[in-house]
């Protein structure tokens with residue numbers, strides 16, 4: 001990427017609290033193997049010999065509910081390779097100006113296509129910071145959300161509230177809330193801040209990046225095929241676990257095989 005476009009991308013990321021890379025940054029063949037790896041994990045097959053971490057969705061669970069599996073890279077060589085693909089770290093560093101970027105936690109997400117609201121496939125409005133109390137306040141933390149299927153308006157794309165990262169930590173929001181409209185009404189954002197909702201429309205291999213304070217959520221998938229992604233939670237050199245403890249979501253950061261440094265180091 002020429003340095004002038006990098007600078008523009010960084011300025012847009014800082015202004016909006018998210019950035020969409022709407023062209024594939026991974027080779028097709030690697031994407032195909034990563035999708036196969038995701039499906040193997042969903043069947044309980046782990047080619048590394050290691051299982052993922054305890055997860056809300058487990059092999060054999062209803063395929064028509066939201067599938068969320070924690071640390072899938074533990075269990076799949078192809079997913080490990082995808083995380084290490086240089087363009088991912090290069091984008092992460094370009095947007096933040098970081099000298100080091102580490103992938104410290106990953107979530108596999110499959111949102112099935114269903115018209116049944118009982119299946120609870122929505123993801124409620126939230127700021128990731130709400131779930132990341134293990135990190136010292138002010139730590140530079142963000143997410144790369146890798147699309148592994150075509151993410152269209154019909155497939156329940158992630159939606160961002162533009163500029164909401166500037167509102168600071170609001171101590172509101174819930175990943176598991178299903179009624180996004182009512183929840184958004186109740187967010188109690190300052191009236192002076194008109195926040196616009198932006199859908200993260202992405203091709204397979206496209207990536208969206210968002211700040212830990214940017215409100216986001218997603219509605220139902222009505223596309224007829226599953227929406228597949230990996231949410232890769234990242235940190236820069238400007239981050240530290242509380243009391244430097246290796247606990248909770250920060251427990252694996254000293255293991256670069258499982259939590260790779262994707263830029264610098």
Ligand SMILES: O=C(O)CCC(=O)C(=O)O
Nearest residue numbers: 109123145158217218231
């Ligand atoms: O996949 C979604 O719709 C939301 C994912 C999410 O909350 C995240 O990546 O932080």
